[in-house]
Amino acid sequence: MENKKPFKMGGLVLGKDKQLMGNEKIYFIGEDVHGLIIGATRCGKGRTLVLQTIGVLAMAKESSIVCDPKGENHDYTAHFLRKCGIDVFTLDFKDPLKSNHYNFLQSIIDAVAEGNLSQAIDYVWDITGALVGEAKGEKLWSNGEASIIASCIMIVVFENMDNPAYQNLTNVFYFIAEMCKAPKQGEEMALARYMKQLKVKNPTHPAVGLVAISDIAPSKTRGSFYTSALTTLRLFTNPLIYEMTKTTDFRARDIGTKPTTVFMILPDGKTTYYSLASLFCTQVYSGLSDFADKLGGRLPIRVNYVLDEFGNFTKIPEFAGQLSVGGGRGIRFNLFLQSLAQLEEKYGREIARIIRSNCETWIYLQAEDLETQKEVSERLGKYTTTSYSLSSSQQHYTSNASQSVNLVGRELLTPNEVSRIRRPYNLVTSRNDPVIMTSPDLSKWLFNDFYGLGSKEHNNKLRMIRSDARKTHQEEGIILWGIWKKYQ
Template identity: 55%
Template structure:
């Protein structure tokens, strides 16, 4: 295992491309054993998904996540990492760059330093290819993630989804030659302004009448159009509430254009960090959307080359319990591994899964994660399930009895019985603590030794030390990050609604003049007055 200073570099300071990879395969690290001054690392190299259970302050990052990122980097596998607090990015991005990785960060904590990715990019690309069917499917998939599962009658969720999907297609299709308007911020404002009532009409009604039959938004808009006015209003209000996140200038700064292509993750050595504020869950729908899009795009790339990606992609989803539900996630887990995509989910308890997915889906997600890593949990149901997963074993039970009375000969007897016992009871599972962790797979479970990062060679590789040194490292690396966007700049809006609003106002004025003149005013053929 080589340290960064020993990795050969070219004149530009980047790692030489011909540098052989230290590891042939990487994976989630489950333990380490020191022997004669060397470290033997145990990691999961198979195409399987992993579920890691660790309550707050259980040490997930410093006993599992950082070591896994380093191992995968040394194996040259691509990474998609959700990163609350930006800690993982600060610690590992320079290490990955020295290994010749393209490192991108979508940073919702400090948007001015973020790379850019347009969430509508897959739909835009499909539209540019003329693939209307694919564009419609991608728009519906995106909407499914944004809206989430139905909380009541399906009519409300379906109506809201049809409105959002139709608006996305309108913004993308109608701005084929104006890419600066193809973003979710314009989707919000198009929906808001086109449904602003003027008199007894809305611009959206006029817009629909002028759509050609082949326009991809026409059929979806018709779903809401046939609903009663109050119901329709609820659809639009719910849709605007869902999209309100994209009215922020800082979010617009990140999502109005693209610096990179998601499909290249399956071909080149790339690492994508999705940096999220840890004090709120506002931006987790975007993280869920990114994961869903990545899966769909990488699946298409895998299908082009015989069903498997050129380079394996590893999703390290920290705080997965805060993600909004990912559409068809159980199916993604079922078939993803064979295509070269591994999902590694980090939860505080199983209760988080049940809150986001129904009982059947939560159970399927757990069963599709062939390896469980248990660090620590406080939830009784989680402890009980881990204990059940560990299984039982047969042990001996001894009984010894003695008889000693005044008028009889003293006697003793003993017996031995075989009995079944849980490998670890609920209370014993609860008592497991660092540096030990339980690893459960489809074969035999194991208690693994996985100390804090400070006791690994990776600590020096990453340029880290004690707590104060690490704080200074984070501070310095954050300071060195370039500012990429001025988040104060005005948002570029399509403003087509102004044309429709003026047209309706003109029609209303003509109607007023007609009534004032006793009906003797002539109107052009384009007038549409009710």
């Protein structure tokens, strides 16, 4: 492996051909385009496309952000990636004490430290929008909740620039929980008293403007804002999530300046932490976009999102817009879905259509629903074929026969024919002609040797050894700001 030349570029793997002398010819997408991969549960997309794509990107020294249900991708490839000179980080929601640290407030902290308050406020609204999501009913409720979270984030960050241990979302949760408790009769809420003092102390404090939306609502309505805000931030009360998010080991711009792979390891079968995975993807994209703009519009190192189980992600704000402009900045998305219905369920019919149209390359592995098969069939288009017909009739002692030849249109593949595609074959469509590619199981690729893999029993043992070798943090307990004690 050490003697092999790195690839000039990498991308989403489509398939391979065997060559002489045991070599392989790998087909992948090198252009700045996004990919949509359709694969039903247990269709083998991880072992036929994902693991190979991770390897090709590493050999091209491109960065990647990989959604990794169960942690298999990390366990199989991390050793190989480091040999390729890739910095490897994990956000491990399955075993947080083995995770790297990532503080979701770090971009805001850095902007405040640089004196760039306008950018800090933009980042506050980015994180708040991702956490709260779009309004499903009247906007008053979501806007009020977002206003509370945004203002309290800015308070926790701005007032603790000399105390970084308090600058995290766990402290934001407890600040809201303690400062927004119902006051005794005749008394004012602690948060209201705090904000009054803040306005006197610093009339231009950024939190003052952020809280204005909720301030104009009646007191009973504000109570709903506080409850909703605490519900949204509830995951950060978990001591293990606090341990994972209390500080930062890397920043978004690092991913765009040196070859880096971040594995988002998520529990298999649970969608609890997919909202935090969505938030991470949103924050990294925002940070990379701002960084690219400072460098003339493009990142020094191309960044690839490899989002397996994308259908489980919570809705990413303005995702269609990210796809539209991301490629030009050197940011590519590869979205793995079980069916197209998952996209419509999360984003609605119109936005889902825009997302699909922004993904130039589609790879169809297998789908169980007819609507997905129909859309893939329609995407392939039709071709002209010849139709023959023969008819005859007989009356008494005479007979007549006629035949005709017609040109008719026919689907290149009917929905039924699409449904019959099985591994190792996959169907690739793009702006060029469609093609059937061969992408066998990982065991039949050279990457299997590069990763040190073998039989199923060997791989299970190897995963256990590599997982046990990962550094484990000590749980130190939650450190709280405690400012609310002055107001109780």
